[in-house]
Amino acid sequence: MVLAMKNEALVVIATLFTAAAQLSFKLGANAQGVYIGPFPVNITVIAGFLAYGIAAMLFLFALRGGQLSVLYPIWSLSFVWVFLVSSLLLKETVTPLNWAGILLIMAGVSLVGRGAKNG
């Protein structure tokens, strides 16, 4: 099933995992629990590392058949997901300029798909 998906779609899914990982780290960074020196060792942080691992695996599968210069720009979506969660769910302050930037990133990612078709 993984192999049947388009390479670009695999990377988009990978960005969701990376975003989840970053949010896990944010939540787990100061959580209660075990610490090794300054580093927290809790289920949230561990889940974050697992999510990163899955993202890396999906990216490597995608790279087998896809071009790096087409697939890598899609990673900027990870930033978009984290931004959306931060602004909408965590209610962090954002400006219209920030939103414009997010839209530009999304526009850029959709353009790269065209770049794939034209060689």
Place this chain on the structure above:
Amino acid sequence: MADMVALSLAIASTIMAATGMLFFKKAAGAKKTFFSREFFIGGFLFVLGTILMILALKREELSLVFPITSLTYIWVMIFSKIHLNEKINKWKILSVVFIAIGIILAVQ
């Protein structure tokens, strides 16, 4: 005046990350991808790049450091052309420009 050490760390980080991605692409083409030398080199460079970026962020504002990550997309494009023989067309260039400007605006 922005912290020049922080900016240098950030720029170095982007070069490492991009080189790591290049090795990942090579690893993808290798037999036993996840045990290949290219995978470990790529992973190492990526992790090192991330550490440098974290160090940069400790010294300087996110709104100044983070836009530098846009450079990674430019390096990847250049490395892909030189080392992977991937064709660069106007859509790829435009997408990287949009993404770079988008990142800069998103953190202001």
